[in-house]
Amino acid sequence: MRLSLRRQVRQRDRFRCAYCGISEEEIGAELTIDHFRPVRHGGSHALENLVYACHACNEFKGHFWSAEVAGRLLHPGQDEIAHHIQEGDDGSLLGLTERGRLHSVWHGLKQHLVFSQANRNSVSHRVILRARGIISPCT
Numbered sequence: 857m858r859l860s861l862r863r864q865v866r867q868r869d870r871f872r873c874a875y876c877g878i879s880e881e882e883i884g885a886e887l888t889i890d891h892f893r894p895v896r897h898g899g900s901h902a903l904e905n906l907v908y909a910c911h912a913c914n915e916f917k918g919h920f921w922s923a924e925v926a927g928r929l930l931h932p933g934q935d936e937i938a939h940h941i942q943e944g945d946d947g948s949l950l951g952l953t954e955r956g957r958l959h960s961v962w963h964g965l966k967q968h969l970v971f972s973q974a975n976r977n978s979v980s981h982r983v984i985l986r987a988r989g990i991i992s993p994c995t
């Protein structure tokens with residue numbers, strides 16, 4: 857990836873993970889670049905398809921994509937997140953719209969995985985996503 861493109865993504869997303877909000881400062885390192893629509897599913901390397909993401913979010917998201925969800929999972933650079941999600945007093949995310957609810961389910965699953973380190977490399981999250989119909993069985 858061109859360095860200038862990476863810099864543009866970092867600056868646009870204000871040096872924070874666009875999915876969970878953790879900053880470079882909090883992590884103590886630069887974050888990763890996520891392809892919102894994975895390359896293997898036809899995603900491009902253009903700026904609008906790139907999202908600044910922490911390692912945990914990027915790893916959890918993986919190749920998450922399905923035609924059904926396309927356009928429904930919130931894109932931090934293209935959606936007004938506040939219109940779809942509200943943060944509760946306990947830090948949990950409350951979906952205000954259908955897309956917001958899907959995003960908060962996804963976010964909640966990710967949080968769960970981060971805290972259960974033992975399961976991080978297992979396939980359990982994919983099983984959960986499949987059970988909820990969020991990803992198709994072939995992914």
Ligand SMILES: [Zn+2]
Nearest residue numbers: 873876910913
């Ligand atoms: Zn993150």
